[in-house]
Amino acid sequence: MDAQQIVKYKEQLGKIGASLVSQGMKVGLGSGSTAACVIRSLGKRWQEEGLRFEGVPSSIASAKLAESYGIELTTLGECPELDIAIDGADEVTHQGLQLIKGLGGALLREKIVRYAAKKFVIVVDERKLVDKLGEHTPVPVEVTPFGWEATMKHLEKIGASIKVRVKNDHPDFFLTDGGNMILDCDFGIIDDPVRLEKDIISIAGVIESGLFINCTDEALVAGYNGVQHLYK
Numbered sequence: 001m002d003a004q005q006i007v008k009y010k011e012q013l014g015k016i017g018a019s020l021v022s023q024g025m026k027v028g029l030g031s032g033s034t035a036a037c038v039i040r041s042l043g044k045r046w047q048e049e050g051l052r053f054e055g056v057p058s059s060i061a062s063a064k065l066a067e068s069y070g071i072e073l074t075t076l077g078e079c080p081e082l083d084i085a086i087d088g089a090d091e092v093t094h095q096g097l098q099l100i101k102g103l104g105g106a107l108l109r110e111k112i113v114r115y116a117a118k119k120f121v122i123v124v125d126e127r128k129l130v131d132k133l134g135e136h137t138p139v140p141v142e143v144t145p146f147g148w149e150a151t152m153k154h155l156e157k158i159g160a161s162i163k164v165r166v167k168n169d170h171p172d173f174f175l176t177d178g179g180n181m182i183l184d185c186d187f188g189i190i191d192d193p194v195r196l197e198k199d200i201i202s203i204a205g206v207i208e209s210g211l212f213i214n215c216t217d218e219a220l221v222a223g224y225n226g227v228q229h230l231y232k
Helices: 005-021 033-048 062-068 107-115 148-157 193-201
Strands: 025-027 054-057 084-087 091-093 120-126 139-143 161-166 179-184 208-210 218-223 228-232
Touching: 005 033, 005 120, 005 218, 005 228, 025 033, 025 107, 025 120, 033 062, 033 120, 054 062, 062 139, 107 139, 107 208, 139 148, 139 193, 148 161, 148 179, 148 218, 193 208
Parallel strands: 025 054, 025 084, 084 120, 120 218
Antiparallel strands: 139 179, 139 208, 161 179, 218 228
């Protein structure tokens, strides 16, 4: 799959994802390049069709993109229950729609937005489909900067091979919108993601993991044969 095809697929997903939003909805806006295509398509509908909804962004970048189209934003404090959240993913299992998310660094806010939504829809191209999680992607784990070294050692004890995430082409640590660090944890093929998620979260210093388990209602998957809909 070349870069031009990937762009085409993401644009398709953006339009279809945006079509799921109707007048007056409360919408969780995801983060990352594919979610950005959804936001752009929603922005066009906002400007050209007069679509009006309230958006809750899961990252500063998504907020800025939505605001550039004039989309009305709110917070979970003002709007604690959302009709739908639409987001991307880094891996999606064919069966069960289990996810790894967080390569963009917004996993904590993405998960908070997801659990505020009645319906959670994932938009991905077919490269992201896997039989089991961990085939291509490490599990991002968001940790507090205080004592992160100790947290990392405990993650290693449960089987992780870890890289501390740094800024692109820079030795400084990558920090999330909330000021936390990301440890990219390679567990290999994950046979029991439910147990692994519990094991990760039980470690002191861990704020959230990039495992999104049993929480996806629908996945839109773009590929050579068009866009297919997968359901939980």
